[in-house]
Amino acid sequence: MIYAVIVIVLIILTVFLVGLRTYNTDNNGDPLSKTETIDINDSFESDEEKIEIDPQNYSIPKEEELKVLLNDLQFDVTQNCGTERAFMNEYWDNYEKGIYVDVVTGEPLFFSSDKYKSNTGWPSFTKPISPDVLTLHEDNSLFMTRVEVKSRIGDTHLGHVFEDGPAEEGGLRYCMNSAAMRFIPYEKMEQEGYGFLMEYLDEEE
Numbered sequence: 001m002i003y004a005v006i007v008i009v010l011i012i013l014t015v016f017l018v019g020l021r022t023y024n025t026d027n028n029g030d031p032l033s034k035t036e037t038i039d040i041n042d043s044f045e046s047d048e049e050k051i052e053i054d055p056q057n058y059s060i061p062k063e064e065e066l067k068v069l070l071n072d073l074q075f076d077v078t079q080n081c082g083t084e085r086a087f088m089n090e091y092w093d094n095y096e097k098g099i100y101v102d103v104v105t106g107e108p109l110f111f112s113s114d115k116y117k118s119n120t121g122w123p124s125f126t127k128p129i130s131p132d133v134l135t136l137h138e139d140n141s142l143f144m145t146r147v148e149v150k151s152r153i154g155d156t157h158l159g160h161v162f163e164d165g166p167a168e169e170g171g172l173r174y175c176m177n178s179a180a181m182r183f184i185p186y187e188k189m190e191q192e193g194y195g196f197l198m199e200y201l202d203e204e205e
Contacts, residue, residue: 035136035147038161043127043170051130051200058105058153066104077179078104081141081148081157086121089178097186097201099129099194100176104154108194109133109181110174113201116166122159123176126169129197136161149174156180 044050061069066079076082086092091100100110100123110125118124128134132152139148139160149158158180165173189198 035138038136038147038163038172040128040131040134040136043172044131050132051197053108053130053133055107055132055153058102058107060105060154070103074103074179077177078154078156082177082179083159084122084177084179089122091123091178091181091183092121094123094183096183098184099189099197099201100181100183101194102151102154102156102158103180103182104156105151106182106193107133107151107153108197109151109158110176111197111201112186114169116169118165118173118175120173120175123178123181124165125174125176126165126172128174129200134158149176151180 067075070078073082073084077084095115096112098112099108100112100115101108108129110128114125114127116124116126135150135152135155137148137150139146146160147162149161150156151158157177159174159176162173162175163171165171184192184194186198186201189195
């Protein structure tokens with residue numbers, strides 16, 4: 001009897017996986033990469049809109065330093081692709097003026113002006129500060145295909161990007177983990193070395 005149950009379970013699992021693969025293929029039967037459907041540059045109307053962030057200003061601390069700098073949740077999220085709880089994280093409902101930076105390297109990632117209420121329980125943005133500060137990677141975990149978002153310098157796992165964001169803002173939703181970022185209030189940006197970005201937040205007023 002137990003062998004029959006095992007066989008049935010294996011058959012169901014096989015059918016599910018085949019169906020999943022079919023769902024994630026294009027018309028030619030080749031695997032369809034979700035990263036091919038998302039272009040960060042599409043969020044910016046022109047090249048003039050793109051802000052230059054010098055990568056030489058940011059670096060990755062050694063692993064032993066990270067274990068001191070980050071708490072357990074931050075380390076798990078950024079280094080092990082973990083996920084924090086929805087509605088139970090630091091920035092999901094923070095709408096204070098400022099910027100969000102990579103908690104590992106300090107590289108600027110998002111303006112508060114591009115943050116919006118997605119009702120998902122995680123901080124959500126319509127676009128990054130610059131298309132250069134993020135990298136996209138296909139994520140096939142949990143029996144689904146998603147687009148993982150990492151930081152450029154730190155290779156920090158930040159979250160995922162989806163195509164269900166506000167249409168008038170480009171249609172993307174950068175669903176981030178609070179634990180992967182550090183928020184810097186507008187009033188402290190100058191003293192923390194981010195004064196060159198303050199004018200962009202002033203333009204939104």
